[in-house]
Amino acid sequence: MITSLRSPDTPDVGAVLRRWRDRRGVSQLELASRAGSSARHISFIETGRARPSHTLLMKLAEHLDMPLRDRNSLLVSAGFAPQFPETPLDDPSMKTLSGELERLLAVHDPNPALVHDSHYRIVEANRSLLALISGAAPHLLEPPINTMRLTLHPEGLAPAIRNLAQWRTHLLGQMERQIALSGSAAIAELYREVAAYPVPDGGPSAPVSGNAYALPLWIDWRGRQLSFVSMLATFNTPLDVTVSELAIETFLPSDPETAAALREMTGEVRPPEPGPGSR
Incomplete structure:
Protein backbone atom coordinates (compact mmCIF):
# COMPACT_ATOMS: atom_id res chain seq x y z
CA MET A 1 0.00 0.00 0.00
CA ILE A 2 1.06 3.60 -0.55
CA THR A 3 1.03 4.37 3.16
CA SER A 4 3.73 1.76 3.79
CA LEU A 5 6.30 4.30 2.61
CA ARG A 6 5.44 6.62 5.51
CA SER A 7 7.06 6.17 8.90
CA PRO A 8 4.98 6.72 12.05
CA ASP A 9 6.58 10.15 12.64
CA THR A 10 6.10 11.37 9.05
CA PRO A 11 3.85 14.47 9.05
CA ASP A 12 0.51 14.25 7.29
CA VAL A 13 0.52 15.51 3.72
CA GLY A 14 -2.33 17.91 4.48
CA ALA A 15 -0.37 19.58 7.28
CA VAL A 16 2.73 19.87 5.10
CA LEU A 17 0.76 21.37 2.23
CA ARG A 18 -1.04 23.83 4.48
CA ARG A 19 2.24 24.94 6.09
CA TRP A 20 3.82 25.68 2.72
CA ARG A 21 0.72 27.41 1.44
CA ASP A 22 0.67 29.64 4.52
CA ARG A 23 4.38 30.30 4.17
CA ARG A 24 3.86 31.52 0.62
CA GLY A 25 0.74 33.50 1.52
CA VAL A 26 -1.39 31.70 -1.08
CA SER A 27 -5.08 30.93 -0.60
CA GLN A 28 -6.58 27.54 -1.38
CA LEU A 29 -8.47 29.08 -4.29
CA GLU A 30 -5.36 30.70 -5.76
CA LEU A 31 -3.28 27.54 -5.43
CA ALA A 32 -6.05 25.43 -6.93
CA SER A 33 -6.37 27.82 -9.87
CA ARG A 34 -2.64 27.66 -10.56
CA ALA A 35 -2.55 23.84 -10.37
CA GLY A 36 -5.73 23.20 -12.35
CA SER A 37 -7.62 21.83 -9.35
CA SER A 38 -10.40 23.17 -7.11
CA ALA A 39 -10.35 24.92 -3.76
CA ARG A 40 -12.65 22.20 -2.45
CA HIS A 41 -10.15 19.48 -3.37
CA ILE A 42 -7.25 21.41 -1.81
CA SER A 43 -9.31 21.83 1.33
CA PHE A 44 -10.09 18.11 1.40
CA ILE A 45 -6.39 17.27 1.04
CA GLU A 46 -5.44 19.58 3.90
CA THR A 47 -8.09 18.13 6.19
CA GLY A 48 -7.29 14.53 5.28
CA ARG A 49 -10.59 13.87 3.49
CA ALA A 50 -8.91 13.31 0.11
CA ARG A 51 -5.65 11.70 -0.99
CA PRO A 52 -3.76 13.68 -3.66
CA SER A 53 -2.27 12.05 -6.72
CA HIS A 54 1.44 12.14 -7.42
CA THR A 55 0.85 14.39 -10.41
CA LEU A 56 -1.16 16.92 -8.41
CA LEU A 57 1.41 17.01 -5.61
CA MET A 58 4.17 17.77 -8.09
CA LYS A 59 2.09 20.61 -9.55
CA LEU A 60 1.33 22.01 -6.11
CA ALA A 61 4.99 21.85 -5.09
CA GLU A 62 6.03 23.63 -8.27
CA HIS A 63 3.51 26.45 -7.82
CA LEU A 64 4.53 26.83 -4.17
CA ASP A 65 8.16 27.08 -5.32
CA MET A 66 9.23 24.40 -2.88
CA PRO A 67 12.92 23.39 -2.82
CA LEU A 68 13.60 19.90 -4.19
CA ARG A 69 14.38 18.53 -0.72
CA ASP A 70 10.97 19.68 0.50
CA ARG A 71 9.22 18.36 -2.60
CA ASN A 72 10.60 14.95 -1.70
CA SER A 73 9.30 15.38 1.85
CA LEU A 74 5.87 16.33 0.52
CA LEU A 75 5.74 13.20 -1.61
CA VAL A 76 6.86 10.98 1.26
CA SER A 77 4.20 12.51 3.52
CA ALA A 78 1.62 11.27 1.01
CA GLY A 79 3.15 7.79 0.84
CA PHE A 80 5.02 8.21 -2.43
CA ALA A 81 8.69 7.59 -3.06
CA PRO A 82 11.00 10.64 -3.33
CA GLN A 83 11.20 12.03 -6.85
CA PHE A 84 14.62 13.70 -6.75
CA PRO A 85 17.88 11.92 -5.87
CA GLU A 86 20.41 13.38 -3.45
CA THR A 87 23.84 12.43 -4.74
CA PRO A 88 27.04 13.29 -2.83
CA LEU A 89 29.51 15.33 -4.84
CA ASP A 90 32.18 12.66 -4.33
CA ASP A 91 29.96 10.04 -5.97
Missing part, protein backbone atom coordinates in the same frame (compact mmCIF):
# COMPACT_ATOMS: atom_id res chain seq x y z
CA PRO A 92 31.44 8.74 -9.26
CA SER A 93 28.36 9.97 -11.13
CA MET A 94 29.21 13.52 -10.02
CA LYS A 95 32.82 13.38 -11.21
CA THR A 96 32.20 15.61 -14.22
CA LEU A 97 30.31 18.23 -12.18
CA SER A 98 32.92 18.27 -9.41
CA GLY A 99 35.71 18.63 -11.93
CA GLU A 100 33.97 21.48 -13.72
CA LEU A 101 33.34 23.30 -10.44
CA GLU A 102 37.03 23.03 -9.57
CA ARG A 103 38.00 24.37 -13.00
CA LEU A 104 35.47 27.17 -12.76
CA LEU A 105 36.89 28.33 -9.43
CA ALA A 106 40.43 28.09 -10.76
CA VAL A 107 39.48 30.27 -13.73
CA HIS A 108 38.21 32.93 -11.31
CA ASP A 109 41.69 33.32 -9.81
CA PRO A 110 42.97 35.81 -8.80
CA ASN A 111 39.42 36.77 -7.73
CA PRO A 112 38.31 34.85 -4.62
CA ALA A 113 35.52 32.35 -5.33
CA LEU A 114 33.83 29.46 -3.57
CA VAL A 115 30.97 26.99 -3.76
CA HIS A 116 28.74 26.57 -0.72
CA ASP A 117 25.65 24.54 0.07
CA SER A 118 22.31 25.70 1.47
CA HIS A 119 23.75 25.74 5.01
CA TYR A 120 26.63 28.02 3.91
CA ARG A 121 29.20 25.25 4.20
CA ILE A 122 32.09 25.63 1.77
CA VAL A 123 32.26 22.75 -0.70
CA GLU A 124 35.08 24.07 -2.89
CA ALA A 125 37.24 27.21 -2.84
CA ASN A 126 40.03 28.60 -5.00
CA ARG A 127 43.48 29.59 -3.78
CA SER A 128 42.67 33.32 -3.60
CA LEU A 129 39.73 32.71 -1.28
CA LEU A 130 41.83 30.41 0.92
CA ALA A 131 44.55 33.08 1.12
CA LEU A 132 41.99 35.73 2.04
CA ILE A 133 40.61 33.72 4.99
CA SER A 134 43.93 32.24 6.17
CA GLY A 135 44.19 34.63 9.12
CA ALA A 136 41.01 33.40 10.81
CA ALA A 137 41.14 31.31 13.97
CA PRO A 138 41.94 27.64 13.26
CA HIS A 139 38.63 26.39 14.71
CA LEU A 140 36.76 28.43 12.08
CA LEU A 141 38.83 26.88 9.28
CA GLU A 142 38.11 23.28 10.21
CA PRO A 143 36.02 21.59 7.48
CA PRO A 144 33.28 22.10 6.76
CA ILE A 145 33.97 25.84 6.88
CA ASN A 146 30.80 27.84 7.40
CA THR A 147 30.90 31.19 5.62
CA MET A 148 28.50 32.91 8.04
CA ARG A 149 30.52 31.88 11.09
CA LEU A 150 33.77 32.72 9.33
CA THR A 151 32.61 36.20 8.33
CA LEU A 152 30.81 37.32 11.49
CA HIS A 153 32.77 35.61 14.26
CA PRO A 154 35.03 38.00 16.24
CA GLU A 155 37.92 35.56 15.64
CA GLY A 156 37.12 35.34 11.95
CA LEU A 157 36.99 38.08 9.33
CA ALA A 158 34.78 40.48 11.32
CA PRO A 159 37.59 42.54 12.92
CA ALA A 160 39.10 43.23 9.48
CA ILE A 161 35.88 44.26 7.73
CA ARG A 162 35.81 48.04 7.52
CA ASN A 163 32.06 48.27 6.88
CA LEU A 164 31.08 45.44 9.23
CA ALA A 165 27.78 47.04 10.27
CA GLN A 166 26.53 47.17 6.68
CA TRP A 167 27.86 43.73 5.75
CA ARG A 168 26.50 42.14 8.92
CA THR A 169 23.06 43.60 8.21
CA HIS A 170 23.24 42.25 4.66
CA LEU A 171 24.20 38.72 5.73
CA LEU A 172 21.62 38.50 8.53
CA GLY A 173 18.96 39.80 6.15
CA GLN A 174 19.94 37.16 3.61
CA MET A 175 19.47 34.45 6.23
CA GLU A 176 16.15 35.93 7.35
CA ARG A 177 14.84 35.74 3.78
CA GLN A 178 16.04 32.15 3.44
CA ILE A 179 14.31 31.18 6.70
CA ALA A 180 11.09 32.84 5.54
CA LEU A 181 11.20 31.04 2.19
CA SER A 182 12.31 27.60 3.37
CA GLY A 183 11.36 27.40 7.03
CA SER A 184 14.71 25.67 7.65
CA ALA A 185 15.23 24.94 11.35
CA ALA A 186 18.96 24.48 10.75
CA ILE A 187 19.33 27.92 9.18
CA ALA A 188 17.24 29.45 11.97
CA GLU A 189 19.61 27.90 14.54
CA LEU A 190 22.64 29.19 12.61
CA TYR A 191 21.04 32.64 12.43
CA ARG A 192 20.53 32.76 16.21
CA GLU A 193 24.16 31.75 16.72
CA VAL A 194 25.81 34.29 14.42
CA ALA A 195 23.40 37.11 15.32
CA ALA A 196 24.52 36.72 18.94
CA TYR A 197 28.23 37.11 18.13
CA PRO A 198 29.69 40.23 19.78
CA VAL A 199 30.55 42.97 17.32
CA PRO A 200 34.23 43.97 17.63
CA ASP A 201 34.71 47.38 19.27
CA GLY A 202 37.05 50.06 18.07
CA GLY A 203 37.78 48.35 14.77
CA PRO A 204 38.05 50.05 11.39
CA SER A 205 34.91 51.48 9.89
CA ALA A 206 33.93 52.90 6.55
CA PRO A 207 30.59 54.13 5.23
CA VAL A 208 29.18 52.96 1.92
CA SER A 209 29.57 55.75 -0.63
CA GLY A 210 26.49 57.12 -2.35
CA ASN A 211 27.67 56.10 -5.82
CA ALA A 212 28.30 52.41 -5.01
CA TYR A 213 26.62 50.12 -7.58
CA ALA A 214 26.49 47.20 -5.11
CA LEU A 215 27.23 46.78 -1.42
CA PRO A 216 31.02 46.49 -1.19
CA LEU A 217 33.00 44.37 1.23
CA TRP A 218 35.90 46.46 2.48
CA ILE A 219 38.43 44.32 4.24
CA ASP A 220 41.93 44.91 5.61
CA TRP A 221 44.29 42.21 4.45
CA ARG A 222 48.03 42.17 5.18
CA GLY A 223 48.24 45.93 5.47
CA ARG A 224 46.08 46.64 2.43
CA GLN A 225 42.47 47.62 2.06
CA LEU A 226 40.67 45.41 -0.43
CA SER A 227 37.23 46.19 -1.84
CA PHE A 228 34.93 43.55 -3.32
CA VAL A 229 31.42 43.12 -4.60
CA SER A 230 30.00 39.60 -4.47
CA MET A 231 27.98 37.73 -7.06
CA LEU A 232 25.97 34.52 -6.57
CA ALA A 233 25.15 31.93 -9.23
CA THR A 234 22.98 28.81 -8.95
CA PHE A 235 22.02 26.00 -11.29
CA ASN A 236 19.00 26.36 -13.55
CA THR A 237 16.33 23.62 -13.34
CA PRO A 238 18.29 21.24 -11.07
CA LEU A 239 17.05 17.65 -10.84
CA ASP A 240 19.22 16.55 -7.90
CA VAL A 241 18.82 17.82 -4.34
CA THR A 242 22.57 18.29 -3.84
CA VAL A 243 22.92 20.34 -7.02
CA SER A 244 19.84 22.41 -6.23
CA GLU A 245 21.43 23.55 -2.96
CA LEU A 246 24.79 24.65 -4.41
CA ALA A 247 25.68 28.30 -4.96
CA ILE A 248 28.82 29.75 -6.52
CA GLU A 249 29.93 33.01 -4.92
CA THR A 250 32.53 35.18 -6.60
CA PHE A 251 34.16 38.26 -5.10
CA LEU A 252 35.00 40.78 -7.80
CA PRO A 253 37.40 43.67 -7.14
CA SER A 254 35.53 46.97 -7.10
CA ASP A 255 38.58 49.18 -7.64
CA PRO A 256 41.89 48.98 -9.56
CA GLU A 257 43.93 48.80 -6.35
CA THR A 258 42.17 45.62 -5.23
CA ALA A 259 42.56 44.06 -8.68
CA ALA A 260 46.30 44.79 -8.60
CA ALA A 261 46.67 43.41 -5.08
CA LEU A 262 44.93 40.19 -6.08
CA ARG A 263 47.17 39.70 -9.10
CA GLU A 264 50.21 40.27 -6.92
CA MET A 265 48.87 37.87 -4.29
CA THR A 266 48.65 35.04 -6.80
CA GLY A 267 51.79 36.00 -8.71
CA GLU A 268 49.84 36.83 -11.82
CA VAL A 269 51.18 39.61 -14.02
CA ARG A 270 48.84 40.88 -16.69
CA PRO A 271 50.51 41.32 -20.11
CA PRO A 272 50.83 44.87 -21.45
CA GLU A 273 48.00 46.24 -23.56
CA PRO A 274 48.64 45.95 -27.31
CA GLY A 275 49.74 49.11 -29.11
CA PRO A 276 47.65 50.90 -31.75
CA GLY A 277 49.25 48.91 -34.59
CA SER A 278 49.14 45.51 -32.87
CA ARG A 279 46.92 42.67 -33.95
Whole structure:
Protein backbone atom coordinates (compact mmCIF):
# COMPACT_ATOMS: atom_id res chain seq x y z
CA MET A 1 0.00 0.00 0.00
CA ILE A 2 1.06 3.60 -0.55
CA THR A 3 1.03 4.37 3.16
CA SER A 4 3.73 1.76 3.79
CA LEU A 5 6.30 4.30 2.61
CA ARG A 6 5.44 6.62 5.51
CA SER A 7 7.06 6.17 8.90
CA PRO A 8 4.98 6.72 12.05
CA ASP A 9 6.58 10.15 12.64
CA THR A 10 6.10 11.37 9.05
CA PRO A 11 3.85 14.47 9.05
CA ASP A 12 0.51 14.25 7.29
CA VAL A 13 0.52 15.51 3.72
CA GLY A 14 -2.33 17.91 4.48
CA ALA A 15 -0.37 19.58 7.28
CA VAL A 16 2.73 19.87 5.10
CA LEU A 17 0.76 21.37 2.23
CA ARG A 18 -1.04 23.83 4.48
CA ARG A 19 2.24 24.94 6.09
CA TRP A 20 3.82 25.68 2.72
CA ARG A 21 0.72 27.41 1.44
CA ASP A 22 0.67 29.64 4.52
CA ARG A 23 4.38 30.30 4.17
CA ARG A 24 3.86 31.52 0.62
CA GLY A 25 0.74 33.50 1.52
CA VAL A 26 -1.39 31.70 -1.08
CA SER A 27 -5.08 30.93 -0.60
CA GLN A 28 -6.58 27.54 -1.38
CA LEU A 29 -8.47 29.08 -4.29
CA GLU A 30 -5.36 30.70 -5.76
CA LEU A 31 -3.28 27.54 -5.43
CA ALA A 32 -6.05 25.43 -6.93
CA SER A 33 -6.37 27.82 -9.87
CA ARG A 34 -2.64 27.66 -10.56
CA ALA A 35 -2.55 23.84 -10.37
CA GLY A 36 -5.73 23.20 -12.35
CA SER A 37 -7.62 21.83 -9.35
CA SER A 38 -10.40 23.17 -7.11
CA ALA A 39 -10.35 24.92 -3.76
CA ARG A 40 -12.65 22.20 -2.45
CA HIS A 41 -10.15 19.48 -3.37
CA ILE A 42 -7.25 21.41 -1.81
CA SER A 43 -9.31 21.83 1.33
CA PHE A 44 -10.09 18.11 1.40
CA ILE A 45 -6.39 17.27 1.04
CA GLU A 46 -5.44 19.58 3.90
CA THR A 47 -8.09 18.13 6.19
CA GLY A 48 -7.29 14.53 5.28
CA ARG A 49 -10.59 13.87 3.49
CA ALA A 50 -8.91 13.31 0.11
CA ARG A 51 -5.65 11.70 -0.99
CA PRO A 52 -3.76 13.68 -3.66
CA SER A 53 -2.27 12.05 -6.72
CA HIS A 54 1.44 12.14 -7.42
CA THR A 55 0.85 14.39 -10.41
CA LEU A 56 -1.16 16.92 -8.41
CA LEU A 57 1.41 17.01 -5.61
CA MET A 58 4.17 17.77 -8.09
CA LYS A 59 2.09 20.61 -9.55
CA LEU A 60 1.33 22.01 -6.11
CA ALA A 61 4.99 21.85 -5.09
CA GLU A 62 6.03 23.63 -8.27
CA HIS A 63 3.51 26.45 -7.82
CA LEU A 64 4.53 26.83 -4.17
CA ASP A 65 8.16 27.08 -5.32
CA MET A 66 9.23 24.40 -2.88
CA PRO A 67 12.92 23.39 -2.82
CA LEU A 68 13.60 19.90 -4.19
CA ARG A 69 14.38 18.53 -0.72
CA ASP A 70 10.97 19.68 0.50
CA ARG A 71 9.22 18.36 -2.60
CA ASN A 72 10.60 14.95 -1.70
CA SER A 73 9.30 15.38 1.85
CA LEU A 74 5.87 16.33 0.52
CA LEU A 75 5.74 13.20 -1.61
CA VAL A 76 6.86 10.98 1.26
CA SER A 77 4.20 12.51 3.52
CA ALA A 78 1.62 11.27 1.01
CA GLY A 79 3.15 7.79 0.84
CA PHE A 80 5.02 8.21 -2.43
CA ALA A 81 8.69 7.59 -3.06
CA PRO A 82 11.00 10.64 -3.33
CA GLN A 83 11.20 12.03 -6.85
CA PHE A 84 14.62 13.70 -6.75
CA PRO A 85 17.88 11.92 -5.87
CA GLU A 86 20.41 13.38 -3.45
CA THR A 87 23.84 12.43 -4.74
CA PRO A 88 27.04 13.29 -2.83
CA LEU A 89 29.51 15.33 -4.84
CA ASP A 90 32.18 12.66 -4.33
CA ASP A 91 29.96 10.04 -5.97
CA PRO A 92 31.44 8.74 -9.26
CA SER A 93 28.36 9.97 -11.13
CA MET A 94 29.21 13.52 -10.02
CA LYS A 95 32.82 13.38 -11.21
CA THR A 96 32.20 15.61 -14.22
CA LEU A 97 30.31 18.23 -12.18
CA SER A 98 32.92 18.27 -9.41
CA GLY A 99 35.71 18.63 -11.93
CA GLU A 100 33.97 21.48 -13.72
CA LEU A 101 33.34 23.30 -10.44
CA GLU A 102 37.03 23.03 -9.57
CA ARG A 103 38.00 24.37 -13.00
CA LEU A 104 35.47 27.17 -12.76
CA LEU A 105 36.89 28.33 -9.43
CA ALA A 106 40.43 28.09 -10.76
CA VAL A 107 39.48 30.27 -13.73
CA HIS A 108 38.21 32.93 -11.31
CA ASP A 109 41.69 33.32 -9.81
CA PRO A 110 42.97 35.81 -8.80
CA ASN A 111 39.42 36.77 -7.73
CA PRO A 112 38.31 34.85 -4.62
CA ALA A 113 35.52 32.35 -5.33
CA LEU A 114 33.83 29.46 -3.57
CA VAL A 115 30.97 26.99 -3.76
CA HIS A 116 28.74 26.57 -0.72
CA ASP A 117 25.65 24.54 0.07
CA SER A 118 22.31 25.70 1.47
CA HIS A 119 23.75 25.74 5.01
CA TYR A 120 26.63 28.02 3.91
CA ARG A 121 29.20 25.25 4.20
CA ILE A 122 32.09 25.63 1.77
CA VAL A 123 32.26 22.75 -0.70
CA GLU A 124 35.08 24.07 -2.89
CA ALA A 125 37.24 27.21 -2.84
CA ASN A 126 40.03 28.60 -5.00
CA ARG A 127 43.48 29.59 -3.78
CA SER A 128 42.67 33.32 -3.60
CA LEU A 129 39.73 32.71 -1.28
CA LEU A 130 41.83 30.41 0.92
CA ALA A 131 44.55 33.08 1.12
CA LEU A 132 41.99 35.73 2.04
CA ILE A 133 40.61 33.72 4.99
CA SER A 134 43.93 32.24 6.17
CA GLY A 135 44.19 34.63 9.12
CA ALA A 136 41.01 33.40 10.81
CA ALA A 137 41.14 31.31 13.97
CA PRO A 138 41.94 27.64 13.26
CA HIS A 139 38.63 26.39 14.71
CA LEU A 140 36.76 28.43 12.08
CA LEU A 141 38.83 26.88 9.28
CA GLU A 142 38.11 23.28 10.21
CA PRO A 143 36.02 21.59 7.48
CA PRO A 144 33.28 22.10 6.76
CA ILE A 145 33.97 25.84 6.88
CA ASN A 146 30.80 27.84 7.40
CA THR A 147 30.90 31.19 5.62
CA MET A 148 28.50 32.91 8.04
CA ARG A 149 30.52 31.88 11.09
CA LEU A 150 33.77 32.72 9.33
CA THR A 151 32.61 36.20 8.33
CA LEU A 152 30.81 37.32 11.49
CA HIS A 153 32.77 35.61 14.26
CA PRO A 154 35.03 38.00 16.24
CA GLU A 155 37.92 35.56 15.64
CA GLY A 156 37.12 35.34 11.95
CA LEU A 157 36.99 38.08 9.33
CA ALA A 158 34.78 40.48 11.32
CA PRO A 159 37.59 42.54 12.92
CA ALA A 160 39.10 43.23 9.48
CA ILE A 161 35.88 44.26 7.73
CA ARG A 162 35.81 48.04 7.52
CA ASN A 163 32.06 48.27 6.88
CA LEU A 164 31.08 45.44 9.23
CA ALA A 165 27.78 47.04 10.27
CA GLN A 166 26.53 47.17 6.68
CA TRP A 167 27.86 43.73 5.75
CA ARG A 168 26.50 42.14 8.92
CA THR A 169 23.06 43.60 8.21
CA HIS A 170 23.24 42.25 4.66
CA LEU A 171 24.20 38.72 5.73
CA LEU A 172 21.62 38.50 8.53
CA GLY A 173 18.96 39.80 6.15
CA GLN A 174 19.94 37.16 3.61
CA MET A 175 19.47 34.45 6.23
CA GLU A 176 16.15 35.93 7.35
CA ARG A 177 14.84 35.74 3.78
CA GLN A 178 16.04 32.15 3.44
CA ILE A 179 14.31 31.18 6.70
CA ALA A 180 11.09 32.84 5.54
CA LEU A 181 11.20 31.04 2.19
CA SER A 182 12.31 27.60 3.37
CA GLY A 183 11.36 27.40 7.03
CA SER A 184 14.71 25.67 7.65
CA ALA A 185 15.23 24.94 11.35
CA ALA A 186 18.96 24.48 10.75
CA ILE A 187 19.33 27.92 9.18
CA ALA A 188 17.24 29.45 11.97
CA GLU A 189 19.61 27.90 14.54
CA LEU A 190 22.64 29.19 12.61
CA TYR A 191 21.04 32.64 12.43
CA ARG A 192 20.53 32.76 16.21
CA GLU A 193 24.16 31.75 16.72
CA VAL A 194 25.81 34.29 14.42
CA ALA A 195 23.40 37.11 15.32
CA ALA A 196 24.52 36.72 18.94
CA TYR A 197 28.23 37.11 18.13
CA PRO A 198 29.69 40.23 19.78
CA VAL A 199 30.55 42.97 17.32
CA PRO A 200 34.23 43.97 17.63
CA ASP A 201 34.71 47.38 19.27
CA GLY A 202 37.05 50.06 18.07
CA GLY A 203 37.78 48.35 14.77
CA PRO A 204 38.05 50.05 11.39
CA SER A 205 34.91 51.48 9.89
CA ALA A 206 33.93 52.90 6.55
CA PRO A 207 30.59 54.13 5.23
CA VAL A 208 29.18 52.96 1.92
CA SER A 209 29.57 55.75 -0.63
CA GLY A 210 26.49 57.12 -2.35
CA ASN A 211 27.67 56.10 -5.82
CA ALA A 212 28.30 52.41 -5.01
CA TYR A 213 26.62 50.12 -7.58
CA ALA A 214 26.49 47.20 -5.11
CA LEU A 215 27.23 46.78 -1.42
CA PRO A 216 31.02 46.49 -1.19
CA LEU A 217 33.00 44.37 1.23
CA TRP A 218 35.90 46.46 2.48
CA ILE A 219 38.43 44.32 4.24
CA ASP A 220 41.93 44.91 5.61
CA TRP A 221 44.29 42.21 4.45
CA ARG A 222 48.03 42.17 5.18
CA GLY A 223 48.24 45.93 5.47
CA ARG A 224 46.08 46.64 2.43
CA GLN A 225 42.47 47.62 2.06
CA LEU A 226 40.67 45.41 -0.43
CA SER A 227 37.23 46.19 -1.84
CA PHE A 228 34.93 43.55 -3.32
CA VAL A 229 31.42 43.12 -4.60
CA SER A 230 30.00 39.60 -4.47
CA MET A 231 27.98 37.73 -7.06
CA LEU A 232 25.97 34.52 -6.57
CA ALA A 233 25.15 31.93 -9.23
CA THR A 234 22.98 28.81 -8.95
CA PHE A 235 22.02 26.00 -11.29
CA ASN A 236 19.00 26.36 -13.55
CA THR A 237 16.33 23.62 -13.34
CA PRO A 238 18.29 21.24 -11.07
CA LEU A 239 17.05 17.65 -10.84
CA ASP A 240 19.22 16.55 -7.90
CA VAL A 241 18.82 17.82 -4.34
CA THR A 242 22.57 18.29 -3.84
CA VAL A 243 22.92 20.34 -7.02
CA SER A 244 19.84 22.41 -6.23
CA GLU A 245 21.43 23.55 -2.96
CA LEU A 246 24.79 24.65 -4.41
CA ALA A 247 25.68 28.30 -4.96
CA ILE A 248 28.82 29.75 -6.52
CA GLU A 249 29.93 33.01 -4.92
CA THR A 250 32.53 35.18 -6.60
CA PHE A 251 34.16 38.26 -5.10
CA LEU A 252 35.00 40.78 -7.80
CA PRO A 253 37.40 43.67 -7.14
CA SER A 254 35.53 46.97 -7.10
CA ASP A 255 38.58 49.18 -7.64
CA PRO A 256 41.89 48.98 -9.56
CA GLU A 257 43.93 48.80 -6.35
CA THR A 258 42.17 45.62 -5.23
CA ALA A 259 42.56 44.06 -8.68
CA ALA A 260 46.30 44.79 -8.60
CA ALA A 261 46.67 43.41 -5.08
CA LEU A 262 44.93 40.19 -6.08
CA ARG A 263 47.17 39.70 -9.10
CA GLU A 264 50.21 40.27 -6.92
CA MET A 265 48.87 37.87 -4.29
CA THR A 266 48.65 35.04 -6.80
CA GLY A 267 51.79 36.00 -8.71
CA GLU A 268 49.84 36.83 -11.82
CA VAL A 269 51.18 39.61 -14.02
CA ARG A 270 48.84 40.88 -16.69
CA PRO A 271 50.51 41.32 -20.11
CA PRO A 272 50.83 44.87 -21.45
CA GLU A 273 48.00 46.24 -23.56
CA PRO A 274 48.64 45.95 -27.31
CA GLY A 275 49.74 49.11 -29.11
CA PRO A 276 47.65 50.90 -31.75
CA GLY A 277 49.25 48.91 -34.59
CA SER A 278 49.14 45.51 -32.87
CA ARG A 279 46.92 42.67 -33.95
